[in-house]
Amino acid sequence: MARMPSAERRRQLTEAAIRAMTRDGVPNTTTRSIAAEAGVSLSVFHYCFESKEALLESVIEAITEHYIAVVRQALRPRGTLRETIRAGFQAYWDHVCTRPGEHMLTYELTQYALRRPGLGHLARRQYEMYSATFRELIEELRAATGFAPRVPVEQLARYLAAMTDGLTLNFLVLGDAAAAADLLDTITDHVVGLVDEGPGAGTAGAEGVGAARCL
Template sequence: MARVSADERRQLLVEAAIRVMLRDGVAQATTRAIVAEADMQLGMFHYCFRSKGELLEQVVEAITAHSLERVEEIGRGGGTVRDTLRSTMRAYWDHVLAHPDEHQLTYELTQYALRRPGLEDVARRQYEFYLQTLTRLLDEAGAAFGQEFSVPTSVIARYLITVLDGLTLNWLILRDDGDPEAVLDQAADHVSGLVSTV
């Protein structure tokens, strides 16, 4: 059997953890269940991760990367600031529609982490990553089109996170396909109204 590096084992454990959590829920994702899913021995978990919290951080990073990967790519496209905002939000929304179970899991992970002493940073880092990513994309869009926003991009990013987060949770509960597009259009219109030519 080929030798597997520690990084590869970590990745396999993260993927196994995601499968267990999607299937059984976060609370049932014990280290034993995760290593069994990965077809590894329990000692390998402790070799790869200092704690379950470290694993959870990597799970959140992996799921977040899934949903933001296409957003990053779209965010560097052409058009206007509004077009860029709308296509970026559409890329995120397409991921929600294609992988609702992953998005539901992020909410479960967030609440789980907030309720466990010592794991609060897992949830905090998740939302800090969203904020940093969207702030950077807004800055890049403004620079690409020679425009600037009338309010700080970090404020706009937080606003968009609130809209997308609320819309996602609302859709996960109601599964109503009628309104999300209109909400995304409204948010893109609102934010694009905050730009001016430099």
């Protein structure tokens, strides 16, 4: 087996865990099955992760990074602030539509952690990470466009985390893409109403954003 830097090996095992847990469920996924999914020995797993708890935290962080990367790329200044914000929501929603199992896994991880003594902090860490991530995106967009939030950034970040979390779960349960599209537009309008546009909020000639969809 080729030697691999420990950080890269951890990423390999984390991605293998996401695939295995999405397919088999969190309770049915063992360290042995994750090692097999990654094509490494069990000893390699234990070298990279001291416990399943450490692995679960890595999984939560990785899934968040998956969709935040595409949202961050989409949040470039467009014709109007609304188009910019809508593009960010669209990027997130496209990720939900193309990888629903991964998003379903996030809710399973939450319940798994809450139901097991000593793991509740993982669920708290998960939702704190959601808010912190939105806070970072808000600050990045504010620096790029100069908009001014009418509410505290922390409050706006928690609102966005709660809204996207609820919308995602609603879609995973009901499968109503059309209703989700309408809600994305409503959320976008509400967010725009919570900020004052700055002088750099839009760029002439930028492309618009289409309605939400699940292909």
